[in-house]
Amino acid sequence: MVQTSPSAAPSERKARLEVLTLSTLGFTLMFAVWLMFGVLGVPIRKEFGLNDVQLSWLSAVAILNGSIWRLAAGILADRYGGKVIFTAMLFLTAIPAFLVAHVSSYQTLLFYAFLVGFAGNAFSVGIAWNSAWFPKDQQGLALGVFGAGNVGASVTKFIGPALIALTPAAGYLGGVIPGGWRFVPFLYGVLLILMGLAMWAFTPRADRKPGRGRPLGEMLRPLRNVRVWRFSLYYVVVFGAYVALSAWLPKYYVDVFGLPLYQAALLTALFIFPASLLRPLGGYLSDRFGARRVMYWTFGTLLFSSWLLSMPDGHIVLYLPSKYEADGMREVLPYTMTVWPFTLLVFLVGVAMGVGKAAVYKHIPEYFPSDVGAVGGLVGMLGALGGFFLPPLFAYTQAVTGMPQTTFMVLFALTLVSAIWMHLTVISLLNKAAPQLRGKFEHVEHGGD
Template sequence: MVQTNGAPLPAERKARAEVLTLSTLGFTLMFAVWLMFGVLGIPIRKEFGLSDVQLSWLSAVAILNGSIWRLAAGILADRYGGKVVFTTMLFATSIPAFLVAHATSYPALLFYAFLVGFAGNAFSVGIAWNSAWFPKEQQGFALGVFGAGNVGASVTKFIGPALITLTPAAGYWGGVIPGGWRFVPFLYGILLILMGLAMWVFTPRADRRPGRGRPLGEMLRPLRNVRVWRFSLYYVVVFGAYVALSAWLPKYYVDNFGVPLYQGALLTALFIFPASLLRPLGGYLSDRFGARRLMYWTFGLMLLASGVLMMPEGHIVLELSSGTREVMPWHVNIWLFTTLVFLIGISMGVGKAAVYKHIPEYFPNDVGAVGGLVGMLGALGGFFLPPLFAYAQQWTSMPQSTFLVLFLLTLIAAIWMHLTVLSLLQKATPHLEHKFERIPEGDS
């Protein structure tokens, strides 16, 4: 409902602001819960005596459960409204958060980590919810602001080490409130309940449900389009890899640069902040210049940075024209490493918004289903990549293999995108097919 001059009514603006603000805060908290094992994993590894592969699976199972329900969650948000679905998810996730705080064995912890990972599915709910409230010309920016809730991945990086250090291992009140690393999931459980109450009270009572009454088969029909699966691969690169690196980098810093956990967590936050907070900028630039142009920049910068980071340490030998050899040592120190990872974070932050700018443009009536599938497959990349990082390092004995995996994945996505663009250009300009000079056979 808008005024005759096209400007939204004050009540409409207020409702949009409430949805965007509360959904972003809720998503920030849910994302913090989803990826909390990136920091908690270090003291957990010490307490339970875990190997790197066992530790990687702890993060991976949480990421898995935060991925597999995204399609269903997006459809439910379209059909029943984002308010009901998001609030229910907040309350439901608080239960396994409390269970994680009281786990006494690795199998139990693995199971509870899987359950608490349900928090990750909030993303597709928020995407569908905000798309229903904002007009097309503002969707890129609005979805970028909401997506900036990815910064929740850094919340545990900042507060986790301090809380682990400051709370006694025995906890408080005879262990009713657990201490040490267990205090963090316990605190998150309380915050999830409070956030659920706030969302229910302070968002519009009359919600929007664009999928209400539509048959399920009709809502799923766009998923047959190969374009949806291509967008999903892009999202594996810019989001799945972001999730994986957010969980993997603290351990990488501790193991390869010998820094303490709190410093590794803070340096990881330098990757998380641009990868999260630049999503609004990415949405704005996508609205203005086009999402595909931004994806070219995203993939190009990621290939450049990961190409340097994947190089093994050693010596570079230069053969000079004079016949002499110049030998230069090659080593990525912590500052060069952090700078290049920061560049990857910038690329991912812009790229995540660009991918989701495509969806309401191509599938305006099916944002929940399409956004849910893209989010699900992208997040599944975050599930597969940490174990793949661990196995690649185990097979090659090189920690740099983490970025070899990222480089190859990005290269595949970039090639597919470029081939698609060339195909579209050829179809759009068939009259130019025979306008270029042909080189006779035998000429060079």
């Protein structure tokens, strides 16, 4: 971290604020673009006559392309500066956004959805950029504030149904500006260009480039550490599953509870808000109590909530002698999950994920201060790839079992594996450490994996 003199402190603080503000706004917009098919998928399904599996792949391919370049994007941000990389990504993403607005077939839409998904890679750029500007004791909170840009996933939930209903199907200016659901990606294309111009004009001209001049092999060396891969699995739980549920929940509300799209979108936002806006709180708690403790709280809350959500509606049938029951059967323990208890539990899932996402990334500048771009990029890439694999997995498990609750069975199993791995690692390290370090997880883990 570059040190500044006391006389330079005001300008230093101003530069940090500019980077944090513009990168957070840019990431919010990019996240909205990345996950816009969660809401747009419902009218798209109707127009193109898609089944659930086809619809799940529409969101999945966008998530895929928003994942696979995160490692490269983080390294480029460290080497060339976050400003130039982030600005370029905004302009590049605008092109497929305009193309999505004028698509005429499912196959073409699938291809353009893949291209527009490039927006998701902005996360690792912003993490590397802000880490380069903020000192260690402020990084947890700063990265949490930046990561709150995940709230962009709710933008389409709020504006999408209204814009779809208000804009005429024929659009404006003879179709140059499309109408219906197509107006949303067109609007995003315009906003991406404006955001790129603002970022270039209003962030510090002299950027920081902690990876400048370093060989690529040296920047990738930390990726051999098994700890990086363990953090990646945690991030699949708190971020990959968040991405998947953000795209999946509107359809779940429509299909399972019979709600109209606008209500489904608003209730989904009740999951997205805590999962995004509590990220700064997660960063603060990680700075205050340690990221390991916060992860224990996160996994515990997720296991409790997803266990209840995974229970299918129904009852247990007991077979009894006819002298007790005339038909020989007794139904016990009836269970039905209605929309409001479901929404409350999903809200708790969002709270846990919002806090947990910041806790995972608190580890990275602490353990790998010179390689935030590479390590953060890999963790972000693998976590987001979880968001790619999970929607089709949700669709296939539901198709096989006939139970929509399998969505949360998958989440419960994934969380359980991660929690067990974390706990076994902590126990192993405690057994190797001196007794006086017992319970001080943050210090113990520096001993290795």
